[in-house]
């Protein structure tokens with residue numbers, strides 16, 4: 001552990017007294033446990049500190065954070081920090097990202113910004129900084145994003161800033177800056193310099209052409225009157241504009257704050273905007289992530305897939321952390337109901353339930369953040385890569401997936417006074433936890449979404465017959481869907497698939513018909529035939545699966561019973577030898593556990 005860095009942070013914490021408690025403790029390993037802290041690879045130094053919106057108070061204490069000399073990312077945004085610009089940070093020579101926005105800092109920006117040669121992103125918006133825009137900012141040759149909006153900066157925009165060759169994004173709006181507007185600023189959207197150049201020089205009447213006759217007599221009086229009334233009108237307009245700017249700053253509304261950049265969150269147009277400063281990512285207790293919404297939206301992202309409830313992305317943050325971000329569409333619930341449901345989902349901490357780490361709600365955007373599972377879902381393990389280099393999913397892993405998923409769903413059914421419904425159980429929503437047991441994700445969303453009843457959707461094969469609209473999902477319809485997942489594990493077939501002759505096969509109906517004809521052995525995945533001594537277990541599991549997919553909901557078993565049943569099959573097999581019948585050394589047999 002970097003003990004010097006640890007001491008500096010503990011001193012910082014004691015003085016700034018955050019309102020949200022942090023799990024920082026002298027006795028716990030800082031690099032592994034501490035919220036908001038990221039260390040370098042050999043865990044000798046802290047390289048990132050992200051403490052957004054945790055209620056930090058007062059001035060940044062001198063000689064605390066400034067001792068973290070290896071720091072590359074510092075985010076203290078959206079707190080209640082005050083006092084002058086923290087000059088001590090000047091010693092952090094490796095700083096690449098500095099986020100101090102949405103605080104109460106004041107006074108001039110006296111720093112010689114040249115010291116931060118590696119700075120890529122600087123956000124000081126929504127504070128009370130005054131004085132002029134420092135010319136030394138022009139020394140930041142790597143700077144890509146500069147946000148000084150919503151402060152009280154005055155004077156002109158230094159022309160020297162035109163030398164910021166890497167700059168992709170700038171926001172100087174809502175300050176007391178005046179024109180003339182430098183031409184280089186005009187390559188950015190007008191929202192970047194809103195309010196600049198609205199000074200009197202713009203309202204001066206154009207010089208009169210020399211040929212024009214001067215008004216005389218009565219017309220001269222009329223002319224004077226017109227000049228006076230126009231001047232009064234202009235003054236009123238000016239007063240109105242300034243009042244508006246002042247109010248806007250007070251309300252800390254970040255207007256037109258475009259978060260999306262090229263290479264950011266979405267290949268679609270992800271022109272998300274934060275409408276209100278208090279619209280932020282809400283993290284759950286104990287979550288070790290502490291990036292903020294901006295970091296997330298800046299992260300490079302790829303689409304993992306489009307599902308029933310939205311699109312899921314893999315986002316890689318600048319410290320190489322990968323997260324899965326689900327961007328919901330068609331949310332019907334209002335903010336309060338949505339938040340309530342998220343609190344229920346995020347409150348579930350169980351090894352077989354994928355933990356919701358954070359969420360975000362605004363009018364235009366609803367996001368859910370999870371850990372990213374690099375080995376993919378059970379759907380991809382079962383049905384993906386059917387080619388030559390396919391790694392078969394062995395029987396032991398299939399059993400562990402079934403046991404884990406059953407336990408996870410049973411846990412979900414206990415939540416909210418025993419009323420919570422998963423509502424979307426399918427193999428693409430089940431992952432493998434660190435022990436390679438099933439772990440279920442994507443729960444509890446039917447309650448916040450609008451009614452969904454697409455005639456043919458990927459969900460259809462899992463949906464119980466009584467569910468005509470996703471909002472009618474129940475715990476017993478979850479049991480049906482779990483039964484379909486069991487059938488998928490046993491047969492290796494998707495719930496709805498087409499044969500070579502383009503015939504659409506519904507897995508449940510197909511299994512019924514095969515079993516009815518007493519061809520039971522035919523239903524099992526050929527990949528499983530290589531394992532000895534598992535026939536009995538497979539048949540037992542098939543019976544369990546069939547009991548889940550009966551038409552009448554009240555005849556289906558409860559999840560708690562299913563845990564017992566599936567586990568008893570699993571436990572029995574634990575003592576048996578299950579090596580492949582052919583060569584035990586066959587490399588394609590993945591029995592790593």
Ligand SMILES: Nc1ncnc2c1ncn2[C@@H]1O[C@H](COP(=O)(O)OP(=O)(O)OP(=O)(O)O)[C@@H](O)[C@H]1O
Pocket residue numbers: 304305306307308309310311312324326370371372373374376377424428429441442459
């Ligand atoms: N945390 C995660 N880690 C890795 N992959 C994920 C994660 N969450 C979802 N995925 C994958 O992303 C893809 C899209 O997921 P998403 O949940 O949006 O849709 P779906 O599972 O196909 O359908 P539905 O919306 O009905 O659940 C799926 O292939 C899913 O397995």
